[in-house]
Amino acid sequence: MSDNTSTSTPAHSHGHGHHHHHHPGTGSGHGHNFANMAEANKHHYDQHVDDFDTFPHAKTRAQRSALAMREAVSLSKDSSTVLEFACGTGLVCMEMLPHVKEIVGIDISPVVVERCNKKFKEAGANENCYAIAANISTDKDVLADKKFDLVYCASAYHHFDSPEEITKLLGAFLKPGGSLIVIDNLQKGGETIDQEHRLYITRYGFNEEDTKGLFASAGLEFASYAQIPSDPEGDNDIFLAKATKST
Ligand SMILES: C[S@@+](CC[C@H](N)C(=O)[O-])C[C@H]1O[C@@H](n2cnc3c(N)ncnc32)[C@H](O)[C@@H]1O
Numbered sequence: 001m002s003d004n005t006s007t008s009t010p011a012h013s014h015g016h017g018h019h020h021h022h023h024p025g026t027g028s029g030h031g032h033n034f035a036n037m038a039e040a041n042k043h044h045y046d047q048h049v050d051d052f053d054t055f056p057h058a059k060t061r062a063q064r065s066a067l068a069m070r071e072a073v074s075l076s077k078d079s080s081t082v083l084e085f086a087c088g089t090g091l092v093c094m095e096m097l098p099h100v101k102e103i104v105g106i107d108i109s110p111v112v113v114e115r116c117n118k119k120f121k122e123a124g125a126n127e128n129c130y131a132i133a134a135n136i137s138t139d140k141d142v143l144a145d146k147k148f149d150l151v152y153c154a155s156a157y158h159h160f161d162s163p164e165e166i167t168k169l170l171g172a173f174l175k176p177g178g179s180l181i182v183i184d185n186l187q188k189g190g191e192t193i194d195q196e197h198r199l200y201i202t203r204y205g206f207n208e209e210d211t212k213g214l215f216a217s218a219g220l221e222f223a224s225y226a227q228i229p230s231d232p233e234g235d236n237d238i239f240l241a242k243a244t245k246s247t
Contacts, residue, residue: 037161038108038135040200045088045109052089052112057235059091065154065183066095068228068240073150073179075099083148083173085166086156087131090116097125100150104143105131136169148173152181155238158193158203164217171218174245180220182211186227186237211241220245 034040052058075082080100084093087105089112096103097120107113116131134142151170160166170180185191185205193201206214208225215222220243228238 046111062091085153102128147175154183157184167218176247186239215243
């Protein structure tokens with residue numbers, strides 16, 4: 001999550017866990033030709049699961065994200081059901097866990113999912129809290145007809161080939177009146193990403209208009225877009241955008 005953005009250029013982006021590394025062995029042209037970004041992400045995160053716990057701003061980013069979500073939607077320990085899409089090792093899941101009844105995580109990488117389930121177990125979470133490895137674009141009925149009060153995706157939208165498609169798929173997991181929250185890098189101007197990150201990242205971030213477009217094309221009602229209070233220790237500026245599904 002976050003990264004060491006260089007001072008001379010706003011060109012570093014990326015979610016956490018891939019900052020100081022160069023990966024000459026990944027990507028097309030080096031023996032790997034991934035059919036899509038989902039497969040490239042699976043490959044990358046399967047090999048970099050430990051980065052989640054070691055990256056300096058990862059835990060504080062998770063805390064800031066969870067706090068902002070709890071301010072944006074009202075959650076109940078007795079009733080709220082939550083889906084985290086692209087949950088990684090569950091840094092944000094663990095921050096949400098004390099405030100909800102059920103939380104399900106999905107991620108493309110089986111290795112990070114296993115780590116996430118280990119954390120649920122260690123936290124003493126109930127059997128309704130778990131993570132699964134799946135590609136929701138192709139595994140259509142992975143959660144059958146399960147519907148949630150809150151679906152969120154944190155620090156992952158900039159990894160997707162088609163944020164439009166993902167937003168539509170995520171909207172289908174909402175109960176009527178439920179909320180979709182997207183947290184990602186705040187795009188201010190022409191920030192771009194480094195070549196080395198293009199293997200598994202598609203863009204720097206999103207501005208308010210971008211999120212309005214995504215929500216509209218998924219048939220959801222735009223509710224808000226706001227910057228999440230900055231990390232004093234210096235992390236990317238991130239936003240929280242919220243949409244609701246009509247009742
Ligand atoms: C920067 S990490 C963020 C993880 C977590 N949300 C957090 O905040 O700690 C990005 C995650 O997105 C996942 N991911 C990327 N593309 C995906 C896709 N198409 N479907 C599901 N997960 C995906 C990666 O495997 C990785 O775990």
